[in-house]
Amino acid sequence: MGQQEGCLSQHFKHYGRLSDSECRRLDGLEGPALAMAKGQVFWREGDAAREFGTLSRGWAYSFRDLADGTRHILEVFMPGDVIGLREFPFKQRLSSVAMLEDGEIRLTPHRRLIEIFRDSSRLTSLCFAVASYQQALLSERLVHLSRRSARQRVAYLLFELYSRTKRNDDSIEDRFRVPLSQQQLADALGLSPVHVSRTLTAFRQEGVLRRLRGWVHLLDPGALEAEGSIVGHLHDEIELVE
Amino acid sequence: MGQQEGCLSQHFKHYGRLSDSECRRLDGLEGPALAMAKGQVFWREGDAAREFGTLSRGWAYSFRDLADGTRHILEVFMPGDVIGLREFPFKQRLSSVAMLEDGEIRLTPHRRLIEIFRDSSRLTSLCFAVASYQQALLSERLVHLSRRSARQRVAYLLFELYSRTKRNDDSIEDRFRVPLSQQQLADALGLSPVHVSRTLTAFRQEGVLRRLRGWVHLLDPGALEAEGSIVGHLHDEIELVE
DNA sequence: CGTACGTTTGAGACTCCTCAATTTCTGTGG
DNA sequence: CCACAGAAATTGAGGAGTCTCAAACGTACG
Numbered sequence: 017m018g019q020q021e022g023c024l025s026q027h028f029k030h031y032g033r034l035s036d037s038e039c040r041r042l043d044g045l046e047g048p049a050l051a052m053a054k055g056q057v058f059w060r061e062g063d064a065a066r067e068f069g070t071l072s073r074g075w076a077y078s079f080r081d082l083a084d085g086t087r088h089i090l091e092v093f094m095p096g097d098v099i100g101l102r103e104f105p106f107k108q109r110l111s112s113v114a115m116l117e118d119g120e121i122r123l124t125p126h127r128r129l130i131e132i133f134r135d136s137s138r139l140t141s142l143c144f145a146v147a148s149y150q151q152a153l154l155s156e157r158l159v160h161l162s163r164r165s166a167r168q169r170v171a172y173l174l175f176e177l178y179s180r181t182k183r184n185d186d187s188i189e190d191r192f193r194v195p196l197s198q199q200q201l202a203d204a205l206g207l208s209p210v211h212v213s214r215t216l217t218a219f220r221q222e223g224v225l226r227r228l229r230g231w232v233h234l235l236d237p238g239a240l241e242a243e244g245s246i247v248g249h250l251h252d253e254i255e256l257v258e
Numbered sequence: 259m260g261q262q263e264g265c266l267s268q269h270f271k272h273y274g275r276l277s278d279s280e281c282r283r284l285d286g287l288e289g290p291a292l293a294m295a296k297g298q299v300f301w302r303e304g305d306a307a308r309e310f311g312t313l314s315r316g317w318a319y320s321f322r323d324l325a326d327g328t329r330h331i332l333e334v335f336m337p338g339d340v341i342g343l344r345e346f347p348f349k350q351r352l353s354s355v356a357m358l359e360d361g362e363i364r365l366t367p368h369r370r371l372i373e374i375f376r377d378s379s380r381l382t383s384l385c386f387a388v389a390s391y392q393q394a395l396l397s398e399r400l401v402h403l404s405r406r407s408a409r410q411r412v413a414y415l416l417f418e419l420y421s422r423t424k425r426n427d428d429s430i431e432d433r434f435r436v437p438l439s440q441q442q443l444a445d446a447l448g449l450s451p452v453h454v455s456r457t458l459t460a461f462r463q464e465g466v467l468r469r470l471r472g473w474v475h476l477l478d479p480g481a482l483e484a485e486g487s488i489v490g491h492l493h494d495e496i497e498l499v500e
Numbered sequence: 501c502g503t504a505c506g507t508t509t510g511a512g513a514c515t516c517c518t519c520a521a522t523t524t525c526t527g528t529g530g
Numbered sequence: 531c532c533a534c535a536g537a538a539a540t541t542g543a544g545g546a547g548t549c550t551c552a553a554a555c556g557t558a559c560g
Contacts, residue, residue: 031347080401083487088401102394105273105387110394133379140375140382145347147386151393152344152352158400159322159330162448166548197506206404208549213507229557245325408516440539450517455539471525 023070023122027096030183031145038139045128046070049120058121059113065106067123069099074119075195078111079203089204091150092177092196095119096184101147104129116195160244161206169205170215171244174225174232178240190234194227265312265364269338272425273387280381287370288312291362300363301355307348309365311341316361317437320353321445331446333392334419334438337361338426343389346371358437402486403448411447412457413486416467416474420482432476436469 024046025039034042049072052058059065061080076093078100090111093099103109104126132139153176160172174194181192198216202209219225224240226233234240266288267281276284291314294300301307303322318335320342332353335341345351346368374381395418402414416436423434440458444451461467466482468475476482 080397082401086405088404090397090400102390105383105390110397130379130383133375133382137372137375141347141372144386144389147389147393148344148347151389151396154393154396154400155322155332155352158332158396158403159324161400161404162330163328199506209507210509210550211548214509214548217508439537451539452518452541453516456516456541459540 023072023096024098024124027070027098028139028142028146031142031149034142038136041132041136041139045124045132046122047124049073049122052076052115052119052121054115054117057112057114059100059109059111061109061112063109065100065103065109065126067125068101068104068129069113069121069123071095071097071099072120072122075116075193076113076119076121077116077196077200077204078113080111087203088206089200090154092116092204094177094180094184098146098150101143102150104147116200166205166207166211166215167218167243168245169207170201170212170219171240172246173201173205175237175240175244175246178232178234178237190237192232192234193230194232195230265314265338266340266366269312269340270381270384270388273384273391276384280378283374283378283381287366287374288364289366291315291364294318294357294361294363296357296359299354299356301342301351301353303351303354305351307342307345307351307368309367310343310346310371311355311363311365313337313339313341314362314364317358317435318355318361318363319358319438319442319446320355322353329445330448331442332396334358334446336419336422336426340388340392343385344392346389358442408447408449408453408457409460410486411449412443412454412461413482414488415443415447417479417482417486417488420474420476420479432479434474434476435472436474437472 022039022043025034025042028034028042047067052074054074071093073095075095076099077089078091078093079087079089081087093113099113099121100109129143132143156176157172161169164172177194178188178192182188196204198212199209201207202212205212207215216225216227219240220227222239224234224236224243226235264281264285267276267284270276270284289309294316296316313335315337317337318341319331320333320335321329321331323329335355341355341363342351371385374385398418399414403411406414419436420434424430438446440454441451443449444454447454449457458467458469461482462469464481466476466478466485468477
């Protein structure tokens with residue numbers, strides 16, 4: 017999942033097999049790579065929504081800023097992910113999106129998607145699948161953030177990122193990237209940064225994981241999975257109907 | 259939004275204008291009304307997902323039961339709402355669905371939806387809109403449940419239900435139905451039932467609202483809206499691109 | 501080498517939870 | 531219409547978890 021083109025078809029392949037012509041059809045949608053700098057906000061809540069994006073390099077996140085100054089991170093995107101597809105039917109962005117690090121984004125105008133709708137009900141279903149998977153991630157996070165302890169929340173989010181990393185690259189062992197600061201983890205988990213720090217320290221002292229410079233070394237994946245009471249691996253349960 | 263047919267087109271109209279033939283096309287999808295009893299669970303997490311539903315009478319909710327015995331309510335459905343559309347691309351239900359009261363549901367097999375995809379890119383876009391609106395509600399709830407006080411959570415949920423009620427029936431003044439017990443409100447808000455009770459009592463004593471027999475009498479909508487820091491009315495911001 | 505940012509640690513306060521008892525509501529049968 | 535049983539809601543008291551504020555420490559980058 018690098019700078020090269022083909023991210024879109026790569027991503028869609030998670031949801032069902034693609035013929036060569038369908039791959040070409042999808043990859044033909046991708047615009048040129050736009051360079052994005054760390055911290056850059058490239059969509060803002062309320063902006064006109066005329067295209068969706070594919071993150072071809074770097075990590076990003078979507079967020080909402082509230083009146084009281086707090087920020088909530090809704091989604092964390094990793095390279096290869098599709099961004100903003102759920103806003104396709106609407107005129108405006110429902111959340112802002114910013115880069116966690118330097119990267120590249122390729123845009124696809126919504127009208128190209130409508131062409132797909134006209135041409136291929138198979139690809140239409142896949143678009144639905146992409147959007148639904150993201151919604152499933154959101155639901156899952158809602159469940160895990162509402163009535164759960166800080167330990168459970170942190171464990172859940174780290175395990176989600178671990179699972180998604182493995183989905184993209186099966187060769188991943190126990191080290192994976194988490195380029196979020198503790199402030200950002202806190203904003204994603206609804207905790208204070210201070211308490212995120214305490215929780216991570218506790219996990220380190222218990223020998224569950226170690227964190228350094230944007231990487232997590234998972235010493236005891238089982239313990240983390242149990243702590244987060246992960247029911248099943250979402251991407252295993254989600255299978256596209258043929 | 260009663261027992262009669264036509265719920266589907268009624269619901270879709272929220273997202274864009276429909277021609278007569280499109281209305282007929284949609285309403286032709288609805289199966290016969292199935293009677294459901296209060297408390298009845300008609301989909302269970304993991305069940306095969308072969309159809310979506312339209313709630314033609316009564317209220318319902320979707321939920322997840324966790325290993326530790328807690329339940330989390332993800333969505334609250336009111337008459338006219340579409341249920342389980344987001345599971346269209348998948349084989350299994352991602353959450354269970356149960357009735358809050360007696361009612362009726364009409365089912366539509368997923369393959370009928372694929373026919374729509376083939377026939378009409380306009381209706382395809384509308385399907386996307388229906389799913390995306392529900393996702394927007396979920397995101398909104400995620401934001402409001404994560405780092406907010408009990409007062410803010412309760413205010414937010416009640417105001418969401420108030421707004422959605424008004425979306426369906428503009429003549430609503432200040433009384434609207436909320437057929438959820440405090441236990442169920444707690445399960446939707448990630449609070450204990452005890453604290454929901456205390457919070458509602460506080461609102462009553464402050465003259466914000468009164469609750470009786472599944473109805474809420476809103477004495478001071480502005481106070482509730484401010485308490486929940488509602489940014490804007492979701493359904494105003496969401497407009498389908500033509 | 502200095503500055504800015506991110507992380508760690510400590511102390512006290514506050515919100516919300518749990519447990520338990522009591523009261524009110526709702527529906528049913530006499 | 532009233533009596534009763536079961537469910538739902540209220541109220542109280544004590545405790546656990548997380549927050550805020552503040553200071554010290556570590557790390558990256560100019």
